[in-house]
Amino acid sequence: MNWLSSSSGVVLTAYHPSGKDQVVGESHGKGGEEATSSRRYGQYTMNQESSTKVKERLPFDRSGSQDSLDEVLSMEDYWTELENIKKSHENRQEGQEAVVVKEPDEGELEEEWLKEAGLSNLFGESADDPQDSIAFLATLTRTQAAAVQKRVETVSQTLRKKNKQHHIPDVRDIFAQQREAREKSPDGSESQSIGTNENKSQGKEDQTSSVAVENKELIPRVPEDAPASETDINLEVSFAEQAVNQKELNKERMPKIRGNDASLPSFRLPKDKTGTTKIGDLAPQDMKKVCHLALIELTALYDVLGVELKQQKAVKIKTKDSGLFGVPLTILLEQDQRKVPGTRIPLIFQNLISRIEEGGLETEGLLRIPGAAMRIKNLCQELEMKFYEGTFNWESVKQHDAASLLKLFLRELPQPLLSVEYLKAFQAVQNLPTKKEQLQALNLLVILLPDANRDTLKALLEFLQRIIDNKEKNKMTVVNVAMVMAPNLFMCHTMGLKSSEQREFEMAAGTASVMHLLIKYQKLLWTIPKFIVNQVRKQNTENQKKERRAMKKLLKKMAYDREKHEKQEKAANDADVPQGVIRVQAPHLSKVSMAIQLTEELKASDVLARFLSQERACSYPSQNVSGGLEGSSQEHPASSENSVAAHLFYLDFPSVNTHEMADVPQGVIRVQAPHLSKVSMAIQLTEELKASDVLARFLSQESGVAQTLKKGEIFLYEIGGNIGERCLDDDTYMKDLYQLNPNAEWVIKSKRR
Incomplete structure (x- = not known):
């Protein structure tokens, strides 16, 4: 049986090395009970009960070709690295507490997903007022809306089962509001609707709910007759929408990894006239929207391709709050930023890379050859004591020891570099049908990583590429590096279930494949797809419209209240004014009101003169209305009146920004x-x-x-x-x-x- 060919379609969930040689069938009988008990909780740690003996691998079909031999040799790098990790773990002998991972209960996964996607107000206590999400939902594509709708339905049904007291909205009601809002849109734009059945066992149209999705310029559709290049990555159209249109055309599975770069195509990003957007180019408030949309898009892509996407959550445990190894990235960066403000990558990580590069990247077997176990242990202890004091002697660290310390640092992170939440999603990338879809999924996953994880991963991948650039001398091709690094990023941070030898091999091939993709396409993975940026633009436009409507409503209320108050004040004043006397209001002058006796000779100019005379008396001691200094009595009364008029004008009409007034053609x-x-x-x-x-x-x-x-x-x-x-x-x-x-x-x- 060829294990590589049989690995397609298998969802890999765990690696847990065992000290006992087992045949494939034994894991079902002996390990079944243990697997069941571990289904709810898993530990991010290596099993310590395994023996030091290198296990015999089950035989597998070999074609006899040089390619097949190269592949076997590369896999040997993987197993050797795994054994080195095991020995290193035993030598450390530190009781590091394992991170417990909780598998969500029914409906909990979807509820957490909606929160992560910024749609928590579609259920629970805030579900009575889902208007805040209408602008967001209006920007979604058909596949994205279907992914949201599917999860809202699951949460609603789960909450009904649990007899929650608060109101549980029907998913059709939520999306109906979106549809009605589009129908009332003054621009008359067309909208499309997709449907899902509340009861999937019945395929009747009268049970279908519609989700209105605008077909706008910002979210272009895939032209049916437009031939797409095999190596072009289309960033203007939703990846999930592309998958729907190309599903029947792309049925080939990903081929075996070969010992050269030619096994993976050289994808490229066609130039976009409005510019390419990279991670780090956007403001934080827009980047938050990008992450929400990336999660929805990733889920929609996995849904379309029939691959299960399960997020996990680490249960909070006590971790080290100081030191270097086994310390969360966020705490490490807090320590480092006190010494070097603005640091985004842990200083120890940067120093280890620098030390390796100082020894020369042409060293044969770099990363593959381990350092001496006792030296590594002693170096760890010395680094913990002297690193932040600045007294550690880096010259004494051998190059292979530094490489081993770098890998140890990654393995001992309390949570994996690829994050607890998305580690399984990274592993599931191997199950997507085409290499282009695998690349698209990795692009979205990189966007979803926390900033500290993403920045450290970028530094790691760039360093690995520099090693690969010297492959002619160091004998470390991209496949070799992927095989060595995959266990350090994946296998030490997987669910603690005992696995058969075949599953171990499948997991090895799969994670090495994903590692290969990460290294090969790293320059593309930090790009934010244009269709997501356009969706953010549309959200911002909708939010601005909403804010303007709210402001208009507020101003209208303020005007009504002011008018009501003035009427009440006028009525009160009129009651006090005797016959033949009028009350003149001047709200913008120092004398805001004056009762004036009506006579046969009284003119409007006389009324103004009385107010202006009072205004001069109030303003001359300091500064007159026109802005002149005290004592500028040579000013003509008429000019003073003009100054008051100008003063009134600027009170009523705020000054306009000079940039806005500039005459720009x-x-x-x-x-x-x-x-x-x-x-x-x-x-x-x-x-x-x-x-x-x-x-x-x-x-x-x-x-x-x-x-x-x-x-x-x-x-x-x-x-x-x-x-x-x-x-x-x-x-x-x-x-x-x-x-x-x-x-x-x-x-x-x-x-x-």
């Missing part, structure tokens, strides 16, 4: 650069104008200290309009972006670190 943008010597410049938009051209114009006019600024130190930002803030890449065509966001401001500044 059509097709011209004004770019601000508050930190440069040239703080502002009007720039004509042309078809060929790029963000790099705008930066070049500013930099060419710099002088003095500012002249030392380099191109990579400052960036052009798109701020406001339908986006919070976005750093533009050099190849962004300004006219195309201006048409997408005409209300944005354009600012040159340094990048937020």
Whole structure:
């Protein structure tokens, strides 16, 4: 039996090495009871009861070709690394507490998913007012809306079973509001609806609920007749929508990993005129929306392709609050930022990489050859004591020892670098039908990682690529590196279930495959898909409309209250005014009201004069209304009256921003650069104008200290309009972006670190 070919379709859940040689059939009989008890909780740790003897591998079919031999040799790297990890764990002999992972109860998984997706107000106590989610739901694609609807239905049914006291909305009611809102839309835009049956056993149309999804320019559909390149990654259309359209065309499974880069295609991102958006380019409030949408999109993609996506949650346990090894990334960074403000990657991790690189990346067997176990143990203890004191002697650390320490650091993280929540989702990537879909899923998973995990993973992958770049001398190809690193990222942080030899092999091949993808396509994985950025733009636009409606309603209420108050005050004043006397109001002057006796000769000018005479008396001691200094009595009364009139005008009409009043012709943008010597410049938009051209114009006019600024130190930002803030890449065509966001401001500044 060929194990690699038989691994397709198997959902890999755990690796737990056993000290006893077992045949495949024994795991069902002897381990069944133990597997059942471990189904609810698992431990992120290595099993310590295994023997030191290297287990015999079950035979598997070999084709006899050189490719098959290379594959076997690469897998030997994997098993050797696993045995080294086992020995290292035994030598450490530290009672590190295992992270307990809780498998959610029925409905709990979907409830947690809705919270993570920013849709917690679709159920529970806040479900009575789901209006806040309407703008969000309106931006979803058909497959995304179906994923949300499926989980809302599950949560609603579960809560009904538990007889919750609060109101449980029907999923059809929630999405019906969205549909009605679209029908009332003044722009008359078309909408499409998809349906799901509340009772899946009945396929009747009268039981189908509709989810309205706008078919707008911001969320383009896949053209049916548009041939897509095999190696082009389309970022403009939802990945799940692409999967629906291409499901019948892409039925081939991922081939075996071969011993060279040619086994994986070289995917590319076609240039987008509005610019490519990378992780770190957006403002935090927009990045939060991106994460919500990425989770929904990932779930929709897995749903379409029939792959189970289960999130897990680590039960809170006591972890180390200081030190280097076995310390959560967040605590490590807090320690490091006290020494080096702005640090985003643990200092110990950076130092270990630097030490390995100082020894030369051409060293044969780098990462594969382990350091001496006792030296590693002693180095760990010494680092814990001396690292933050700055007294540790890095020159004494051998290169292979530093590599072993780096892998040990990753293994001993209390929670895996790929996170407890998404570790299984990373492992499940291998079960997606095509390499393109695997890449798309990894892209979304990288977006979903916590910042500290994502930044550390990026540093690791870049370091691994530098090792692979020297493969001719160090004999470490991308496959070798993937085989060595996979156990350190996956196998030491998997559910503690005892597995058969076949499942161990399947898990090994699968996780090494995912590791291979992470290394190979790392430059693509930190890109935020354009369709998600466009959905964020649409959400911001809808939220702005909602805020304007709320403000309009508030102003209307304030005007009504003011009018009511004035009427009441006028009625009270009129009751006190005798016959033949009028009361004149002047709310913007110091004398706000005056009773004036009506005579045959009284004119309007006389009334104004009386008020102005009172105004002068109040304003002269300090400063007159026109802004002149005390004693400027040469001012003509008429000019004083004009000053009062001007004063009244500015009270009624707030000053307008000079930037808004600037006479900027059509097709011209004004770019601000508050930190440069040239703080502002009007720039004509042309078809060929790029963000790099705008930066070049500013930099060419710099002088003095500012002249030392380099191109990579400052960036052009798109701020406001339908986006919070976005750093533009050099190849962004300004006219195309201006048409997408005409209300944005354009600012040159340094990048937020």
